[in-house]
Amino acid sequence: MSAYKNSVCFNEARRVAIFGGTHGNEMSGVTLVNLWVKNSAEIQRKGVETKPFIANPKAVEKCTRYVDTDLNRAFSPENLSAPGGDDLPYEVQRAQEINRIFGPKGSPEAYDVIFDLHNTTSNMGCTLILESSKDHFNLQMMNYIKKAITPASCLVLLNEHPLLKYSTSRSVAKHPVGLEVGPQPQGVLRSNIFEAMRVILKHALDFIELFNEGMEFPPCTVEVFWVSERIDYPRDANGNIIAMVHPNLQDCDWEPLNPGDPMFQTFDGKTIHYQGSGTVYPTFINEAAYYEKQQAFVTTRRETLVASAIRKA
Secondary structure: OOOOOOOEEEOOOOEEEEEEOOOOOOHHHHHHHHHHHHOOHHHOEOOEEEEEEEOOHHHHHHOOOOOOOOHHHOOOHHHHHOOOOOOOOHHHHHHHHHHHHHOOOOOOOOOOEEEEEEEOOOOOEEEEEEOOOOOHHHHHHHHHHHHHHOOOOEEEEEOOOOOOOOOOHHHHOOEEEEEEEEOOOOOOOOHHHHHHHHHHHHHHHHHHHHHHOOOOEOOEEEEEEEEEEEEOOOEOOOOOEOEEEOOOOOOOOOOOEOOOOEEEEEOOOOEEEOOOOOOEEEEOOOOHHHOOOOOOEEEEEEEEEEEOOEEEO
């Protein structure tokens, strides 16, 4: 019997994977996973099989984000069902292989949890990425992590915008968890960022062990930043960038951006102001990897979600 009304039951999370190197130049995840492949004692928990896995080995070898196409956008139904062959882009072949090992995506056989480790060049600190506001297991896990690392901060980014959501490597699992830690330049390893990522993983795995052992987690609220819009750099008629992120906005991830606030600065020093209808919270500001995606930052809205009590089935 549950101590709480309307508690949600989940099966034990017995199979867990930790992906590093989904992007081959994001060094914290690459280094941690390589460490754990050699000796996985740190990530093992009672009754849980935790598999560390380099998602994009060719990109890791070259220390580049990807070889042919972004692996973290490659897990669409079209790609996963495409007839296999060497003529497919390398990352599409790799997506199919990952889906065979850890999926199939959307099936009862899929892994329970995949943690996907990323770095950002933006000043985002520690960010957990949630793919569904209805995933009460992940909401409870994120609440547990946030409390465990206090007074350090870990924010939750929710991306379920129908047009801005993308087909991530972690989406193969029943409960996909993205972890984004920055700022860290591409191809660089910073000790503080490495340690912050390691600590969050430790608490996440502790949560899974407690859940599997029968601990019931009471209802809770989780503050999330809900992705609402992608903002591109100002461009000329030929598509060339004509302005930079304004100095007042640079490095101010998660801080309120109000209508009329400076947003971009043109190369001749003019200020372009934010024209939105209300306050937003920008993040991924001036992310190096997103220039090719025509994205200067994303805007988010701050909301509070209620997570139901959860217990094991």
